[in-house]
Amino acid sequence: MSVVNDIVRGADRVLIQERGPGVPEGIYGAECMSCEAVSPLFDDDSLPVAVWALQHSQDRPDHTLFLARTECHWRVVPRPDDPPPAASSGSDFLGPAFVGLMCLLTALSGLLPALTS
Numbered sequence: 204m205s206v207v208n209d210i211v212r213g214a215d216r217v218l219i220q221e222r223g224p225g226v227p228e229g230i231y232g233a234e235c236m237s238c239e240a241v242s243p244l245f246d247d248d249s250l251p252v253a254v255w256a257l258q259h260s261q262d263r264p265d266h267t268l269f270l271a272r273t274e275c276h277w278r279v280v281p282r283p284d285d286p287p288p289a290a291s292s293g294s295d296f297l298g299p300a301f302v303g304l305m306c307l308l309t310a311l312s313g314l315l316p317a318l319t320s
């Protein structure tokens with residue numbers, strides 16, 4: 204699935220970067236670190252932000268440091284169908300361990316009163 208770009212997979216949900224018609228790959232913006240000035244946001248193009256920063260620095264020559272941001276949309280979607288693990292393989296693996304643990308607990312619970320009395 205080439206369109207879906209997984210970022211993080213959860214148990215039954217996947218976080219992907221939203222793509223498609225009308226969805227920008229990146230939203231660019233910048234803010235001046237010397238004052239409150241913030242650039243407009245531009246879709247898919249960092250050049251207007253760079254021009255804004257240069258113009259701002261021309262207006263105020265001591266304002267030379269900017270925080271540039273690229274934002275994008277994330278979406279959480281149901282996890283695409285993976286081949287479900289066979290039910291028997293899980294219980295085959297867990298079964299003996301579980302029975303062993305129960306035996307151990309039973310043995311310990313029988314042992315503890317003997318030790319404390």
Ligand SMILES: [Zn+2]
Binds near residue numbers: 237238239240259266
């Ligand atoms: Zn400034």
